[in-house]
Amino acid sequence: MSNSKLRDEYKEAYTSIVMYLSSSGMQGSFMDEVSEDVKDLLISAQDDGIDVKSIIGNSIEEFCKEIIKSKDINSRTMLKISQSIKWALIISSMMSLIYYLFDMKFTLNIIFMFIVDFLFCRFIFSIGLRKVIIKNKGNVKKIIMVLLLYILFVIPGAILNFILITNFVVEINSLYTSMVLVAILLLSYITGKAFRNRKVRLD
Amino acid sequence: MNIIILYFVLQGKGGVTVNNNSQILKGILEGCILSIISKEETYGYELLTKLKERGFEDIVEGTLYPLLLRLEKNQLIIAEKRKSSAGVNRKYYKLSEMGSIELEGFIEYWNKLHVNVNKIIGGMDNE
Numbered sequence: 371m372s373n374s375k376l377r378d379e380y381k382e383a384y385t386s387i388v389m390y391l392s393s394s395g396m397q398g399s400f401m402d403e404v405s406e407d408v409k410d411l412l413i414s415a416q417d418d419g420i421d422v423k424s425i426i427g428n429s430i431e432e433f434c435k436e437i438i439k440s441k442d443i444n445s446r447t448m449l450k451i452s453q454s455i456k457w458a459l460i461i462s463s464m465m466s467l468i469y470y471l472f473d474m475k476f477t478l479n480i481i482f483m484f485i486v487d488f489l490f491c492r493f494i495f496s497i498g499l500r501k502v503i504i505k506n507k508g509n510v511k512k513i514i515m516v517l518l519l520y521i522l523f524v525i526p527g528a529i530l531n532f533i534l535i536t537n538f539v540v541e542i543n544s545l546y547t548s549m550v551l552v553a554i555l556l557l558s559y560i561t562g563k564a565f566r567n568r569k570v571r572l573d
Numbered sequence: 574m575n576i577i578i579l580y581f582v583l584q585g586k587g588g589v590t591v592n593n594n595s596q597i598l599k600g601i602l603e604g605c606i607l608s609i610i611s612k613e614e615t616y617g618y619e620l621l622t623k624l625k626e627r628g629f630e631d632i633v634e635g636t637l638y639p640l641l642l643r644l645e646k647n648q649l650i651i652a653e654k655r656k657s658s659a660g661v662n663r664k665y666y667k668l669s670e671m672g673s674i675e676l677e678g679f680i681e682y683w684n685k686l687h688v689n690v691n692k693i694i695g696g697m698d699n700e
């Protein structure tokens with residue numbers, strides 16, 4: 371995906387669009403397709419001396435959102451969130467079972483921390499990254515700087531995790547916890563299936 | 574999706590209000606895109622230029638490109654990749670058989686719609 375033929379604001383717009391879309395959970399093949407189309411469009415506009423804004427519009431973010439909407443990526447994001455929650459629950463359930471089998475002390479905050487951190491790393495970070503890309507209009511150096519600041523931002527989070535996990539300990543039965551988590555998983559599977567069936571009928 | 578405008582009206586579920594005319598515009602644009610493509614094979618940028626030349630001055634690729642993706646996904650247009658003069662892969666669009674049927678439906682509905690709307694607007698002026 372070289373953008374060597376694009377210059378100045380055309381190159382900037384292209385980089386911003388590609389970076390925004392790549393952080394939106396778009397599939398690789400579709401991403402390549404869109405990148406090629408946008409590149410062709412911007413090269414044509416550049417050759418004709420047409421202003422980027424009259425092609426893309428006033429907001430690159432809006433442009434990207436329209437593309438995302440057209441591929442129904444938002445609902446895929448919801449699916450990803452729900453899948454991530456499921457994975458977090460499965461792993462938590464296995465973890466509590468292991469605690470039970472080895473007769474170890476099990477606390478509620480272990481699970482809570484695990485699920486929250488898992489989702490935080492997976493989603494909050496990528497949403498923030500997208501905002502940074504748009505704010506810095508594809509300026510890679512500035513984005514790297516912000517990413518480094520992001521890493522610094524994670525440190526207080528880690529300290530908070532440590533404080534919670536060491537000080538606010540609520541002991542729970544690991545076997546029951548495992549069973550409750552499996553029950554939640556089953557419930558979410560059944561409701562998810564019912565929702566999908568309803569959606570198919572509506573479509 | 575037999576009639577594009579009606580499709581968008583129904584898609585809104587709550588109906589289209591005066592303030593929410595972007596959906597109507599998208600529906601009309603889809604019909605216009607099909608019509609332009611039916612006349613000759615074209616590509617995204619050229620299509621945008623043609624639409625701007627024909628009075629859609631405010632249209633941007635942010636509106637057009639997702640519509641092209643939708644039309645392609647719904648198999649109303651067929652995209653064929655070829656190298657452009659700049660050496661970039663370019664998608665050239667042509668109308669599919671389904672697209673032709675869709676366009677016929679759009680023209681028929683549009684002819685009926687604009688006559689009816691004019692009758693109402695004209696009628697209101699006379700009142």
